[in-house]
Amino acid sequence: MTTSAFDSTELDLGESTVEGSPPADRRRWLIVAAIVLTGLTMRVAVTSVGAVLTDLERGLHASSSAAGIITTLPVIAFAGIGFLGPRLAHRFGEHRLVAAALLATTAGLVLRAVAGSVWMFAVLSMLALTGGAIANVLLPALVKRHFPDRIGTMTAVYTTSLALGLTASAGFTAPLAELGGQSWRFGIGAWALLSAVAVLPWLPMLAGDRPDPASQPDRVPLSWLLRSKLAWALVLMFGTQSFQAYIAFGWFTDFFRHHNLDATEAGLLLAFYAALSIPVSMAIPALAVRGQRLIVVVLSAAGLISYLGMLTAPVAGAWLWMLLGGISGGMFPLALTMIGLRSRQIATTAALSAFVQGIGYLLAGAGPLLVGVLLGVSDSWTWPLVLLILAVLGSAATGWYAARPDFVDDQLSRPAGRLAQ
Missing domain, CATH: 1.20.1250.20 (MFS general substrate transporter like domains)
Incomplete structure (x- = not known):
């Protein structure tokens, strides 16, 4: 790659530094909705567990060591699955991969809520963490692709959504558990509805996600x-x-x-x-x-x-x-x-x-x-x-x-x- 001259205006605005262009108005709000909803889901699989961890340990007869492993899983998922993100996106397409990861998260959130052992819960938690791990690494690239002239604004949109989702899942999981009859399983499983909804705005973008392989960058x-x-x-x-x-x-x-x-x-x-x-x-x-x-x-x-x-x-x-x-x-x-x-x-x-x-x-x-x-x-x-x-x-x-x-x-x-x- 040849080194190009630096222009501080281009760097600050993110306009001339990439070959992408802003989305057409008819698609802009769909993409914004997809990014917002995905941001909301990115940490619910993590913080919902912490909110009911004591009840979860009791319900699954988990030791403190096993609980420690469960609370360490997000780091493992965000690092391990995150490293695979660009390779998988190159092969299957960015939008398809995010949609698939959100579906995996939905399945993981539901299935781990009915897990009968702590080790099955841990395995299914890795599935539940897939959406957050993939979104972590792909949302910056998707913002760059769709909003090259609004990198700061759109990063603010999804990081604020992430913060809102994190705060909501920390604060509302226990009340949800009470609503479900003092069931920690209902409390953590209910968040699957949010990740399922988050898939929907990505669906119209899937058809054109992969160009001809010969022309792929x-x-x-x-x-x-x-x-x-x-x-x-x-x-x-x-x-x-x-x-x-x-x-x-x-x-x-x-x-x-x-x-x-x-x-x-x-x-x-x-x-x-x-x-x-x-x-x-x-x-x-x-x-x-x-x-x-x-x-x-x-x-x-x-x-x-x-x-x-x-x-x-x-x-x-x-x-x-x-x-x-x-x-x-x-x-x-x-x-x-x-x-x-x-x-x-x-x-x-x-x-x-x-x-x-x-x-x-x-x-x-x-x-x-x-x-x-x-x-x-x-x-x-x-x-x-x-x-x-x-x-x-x-x-x-x-x-x-x-x-x-x-x-x-x-x-x-x-x-x-x-x-x-």
Whole structure:
């Protein structure tokens, strides 16, 4: 691939850097609906389990170790299945793959709700996580394909939908279980209706999803991205941010209980932290198309102050620390937006999305495990918070580099005549 001159206006707006074009008006709202509904489903298979985990353990006679495996499955699915996304999309078509993945999620949500053993539940959970894993890596490419002039806006749309779905499934699964006669099975299975509905707007797009094989664009192998410093910067930016988020959702309630807050207030603090992802996801991607370095500095500073506050005044400033921590979580939608803004070609966007999220989620999965080890050794939150401080500094440094005016495509040395679309 030849290196092209950089134009900051093209990078910020995402208009001239790809060969795609905005969809016709008659299809635009259908695509928007598909993206919104898919975003809503992306985390329901994860957070619905956490909401009724105690009842689930009791109902399936699961040990704590087995429950730990179940809660680790999302990381495995998002990394493993995510890596396969670009290859499968190249073979079957992006829209077909998303629709099929949502159908798999629907089946998995229903079937695991009637599983008779914890191991069958775990296997079917991998099926239920398929839609989220595929959508993770393909939605940035689909936004690039259908809305090359609205990358920030449409990334905000699906990350906000993701945040809404996450919050809803965390908050409403237990009430749904009560509605179903105190049945955790009904509580987690009811979300299959949402994923089934999410399939519908994709269906009209399936017929034209695969062009003639002879005219299909080249796929960008993930191995090529190993040579891109910018790709690695995005991996570490995304990974260190998700590392913090997984620790927060897994351990912050325990942190506040450790400092003598009751279970209700500790839960409300975490809910407040999670709910902040909704306005943050609405704002950050739209702002990011005009420049990212200032946003990286502001979000990183918020995270750093939050962790230092938790270290020095965990109870007195608890709500402020969660406010700043929730704002700092804007690094997640920022990283997803930058995947689209730092790639010229649609195939590069898909490969970069899989590369960043595949490796990034593996890094994220180590966070809760490390905190558990540190707490087991010291029974103190000092070292876990030091770990979080190091993570936010790492996210700041790699985010600063990733915000430089460059494209992953331009860093790849590729044979002439093999331009990815």
